[in-house]
Amino acid sequence: MNRRTPKILRAEKEIAERTSTTSKMIDNLSSHVWHTRGARRAGLSLIEVLIATAILMASAALLLDLAQVGQKHATSAEDKAVAQRICQSLLNEILVGARPLESVPVEPLPDEPGWAWSVELTPLEARLTDPQIAVVRVTALKEPLANSRGEEFTLWRWVRVRTPQPAPEEVLP
16 A cells, blocks of 8 residues: 655655745746846847848749759750650651752751751761661751750661662663
């Protein structure tokens, strides 16, 4: 059984009184610190407001900078995808015979404003056999704007280039 003796009861009472006294001292001290001329402090100081505003402005500036970098990379990726599509389309047209297999200097693309294209046909140096092998390089270029650099993409492929055969001589009877 748990029996409390008078000695234990006196000790508990003394501890309660000390705790109560300590609480009163803390309340008095905090009221002295937080009260100015009898009025309770109701807001933030000017320094606290300025520091919070500076932190907010620095965070906003960093977020804007990140947004601009993201926009620049998104535009660059979009331009790269358009250049790849243009090169693949032109190379396919050359391979199926819709365009001649010959070098073409830089020309603007009528379907894509701001874009130009070129074709470079380079035969291999080693003469192996007939047909010869050549490298076809199709390049798509985007004209640089004032706020961005131009994009360029080149797609190349080896192709067979058949040399024209001389017409057989006809034998006259």
